[in-house]
Amino acid sequence: MRTEPFPDLDCPTVTEPASEHSPQSAQAPTGATLRRGPFREGDRVQLTDPRGRMHTISLEAGKQFHTHRGHIRHDDLIGAPDGTVVTHSSGSDYLALRPLLSDYVLSMPRGAQVVYPKDAGQIVTMADIFPGARVVEAGVGSGALSLSLLRAVGDGGRLYSFERREDFAAIAQANGRVFFGADHPAWQVTVGDLVESLPATVEAGSIDRVVLDMLAPWDCLEVVYDALTPGGVLICYVATATQLSRVAEATRDHGGYTEPQAWESMVRGWHLEGLAVRPEHRMHGHTGFLLTVRRLAPDTEAPARKRRPASGAYGADYTPHEDEWTPEDVGERTRTDKRIRRVRRDVDRQAQSAPRDASAE
Template sequence: MSDAAPETDAPAAAPATDAPDVPPEAWSGVHRGPLREGEWVRLTDQKGRRHNFCLEAGKRFFSNRGHLDHDDLIGREEGFTIPSSAGGEYLVFRPLLSEFVVSMPRGAAVVYPKDSAQIVALADIYPGARVVEAGVGSGALTCSLLRAVGPYGTVTSYERREEFADVARRNVHQFFGAPEGGSHPSWTLRLGDLAEELPRRGEGADRVILDMLAPWECVDAVADVLSPGGIVCVYVATTTQLSRVVETLRAHGGFTEPQAWESLVRDWHVEGLAVRPGHKMIGHTAFLVTSRRMAPGQRPPVKKRRPAPGAYGPDYSGPRPGDLPPGIELEGTDL
């Protein structure tokens, strides 16, 4: 046996704190390193209540648990706890994009992170893509699209209502840290109706995202600008909207069979042997529909499976697929 002294466990290495900051030209909306003046932070108290604010030297944050000084946060690495003057305790981090969009000021309802993630993944938003978005709402989805396309892609957002556009502009600039009077270089925000503006401008697109009241009215305009193989993704809230947009895409003939779905998110309570579904659930927020643009003059294969009996019966008044077999609309009726 060796007489060498037994090895002792080495102390755990401290996390690296000297990593360089994310390059500004990446336009990620993220910083590394110590918190600095002008950045936004997110405080979470012991009951899970959250507070977002911008760090300013010499200022104080006040709550029902007293106050704390911004100067006590500036210069520290995120991921620490800090007491307030009245005995409260707060966890301090920079806000994630998914946290920012659910707490930012709203003009219109936001696209929730669960749907933004689905859109970015299943509409295949990639670095360098040319993306058209309508409408912009409060800018939540816009932030995800801009991060996905990166500085070499483009996002062109159309919004009919000026007050919504103003809110979205402020939120996007806040998240990405745009300089005073500046904007994200990949983003263009336009006031106007997509159905009218797209044909007039004649700009091509690789992806089109529609979050609006009547997206079926834009299908022809979208088809004209979308590149072959490009994807249209539609975000709608109700089943009647879902039916209308899917059938309009089918009837157009220049898109693949639309795919429709929704996502539901349920958290879980995990505490020892007490493992059960959480009491809160993010249920229905919207339906998503995706379809790909065919090449000019090409049509998708005729569906082999017949529609359900009565699907296009006398009570149905929407668009009808061009390949609908004769007499199918009478199936399931007494006629």
């Protein structure tokens, strides 16, 4: 069968991918050069001992990593390829690898609880965070989710992050600087309340995706609706079932969003040893609920639900919480100001000693 090209379509020119030594390689995305090549001074390296225990160090010439049985010289790792096995002074072999993003966010300095990698992956996929997307995030916390969002939008996208606490915002930015080797060009962090700051930061109808990781996302539905483009996605990350119920009902009452969808994810590892293949005794259980809705077109009403609510769902006992919520209300652990100041000093010190991404300068 003979096929004809479509005369009204512009056929893109196919080009060969740039090699590692071509001029185009100088335009590598922010942080890419730090993820490959031999270990350099300042790199974070994850050492795994024969029993599977992991230790993360930052390489410094002349320094040593000590355990109760001896030490490993940093100089033995500087210049070595990723995936090197280095011998401890006791004779044990340690595997040296660059930490993955999932490893980094669980070991980086933190001022607030982090979004776990299993939830960050769900957010990036289920919210359809694409390269070049314009994304709004609130709040930032320690920046764990921000790193995944920046990876997804790329240098050509835009991530507008809002955080009420200046110290949390500073810690998040420093963590990003350590991981990417530079200030990411797509990241803009604003210290302030989302409801007050968002209209002055972005144009109405210009945002593709919004991610809310906060105590009371229902307070932001109107300002988020104005910022989102029609069809844009709002995804909320909440800790408790009471928060999940309230944000779901608030999106329905608003009328400008599609029917909410909610779920949680649980990850269970498996023990692999010959024929002894079984689930591990520990697992990452409940960390939070995710809820997604999409913004409807202007002057469009949400389609009426065809299924009837469960009997008693909106009975006399249904009394939504109307007061301001606090972290203690949902069981979150709070950190003292003294601990936050210490974390901020630690992450600033790491950011100053971390290797720089030459392609971002």
